[in-house]
Amino acid sequence: MTFGQFQVQAGMAVVDTRGSVLGRVTESAPEHFVVDRGGAQGSTRQSYDAVRAILGDQVVLDTGPDLDRSV
Numbered sequence: 001m002t003f004g005q006f007q008v009q010a011g012m013a014v015v016d017t018r019g020s021v022l023g024r025v026t027e028s029a030p031e032h033f034v035v036d037r038g039g040a041q042g043s044t045r046q047s048y049d050a051v052r053a054i055l056g057d058q059v060v061l062d063t064g065p066d067l068d069r070s071v
Contacts, residue, residue, distance in 0.1 A: 003051040008033045012057050014046075017064030025059060033059075 005028040012025045014035045023043075027034040032045045052062040 003048045003054060005030055005033065005048075007054055008048065008051065008059055012054075012059050014059045014061060016061055017052065020064070022061065 008025055008028050010025050010028060014022045014025060016022055023035040023037040023041075025033050026036045026043065032047055034043050035046055036043045046061065050061050050063070051059055053060040
């Protein structure tokens with residue numbers, strides 16, 4: 001499934017594949033969305049290609065310890 005700015009909304013929690021909270025969506029633009037990671041970690045832009053799923057008010061990114069691709 002393809003996700004975009006109409007599915008990813010400001011205020012949604014952003015989590016990794018294990019459910020660990022990474023931050024909250026603060027902005028949703030046509031090509032990316034912005035995640036506020038809180039405190040000194042600041043914010044980061046994420047491509048919609050990084051979204052694995054949307055579960056209720058959570059955006060699940062295609063990142064986490066279960067996706068370690070190092071050899």
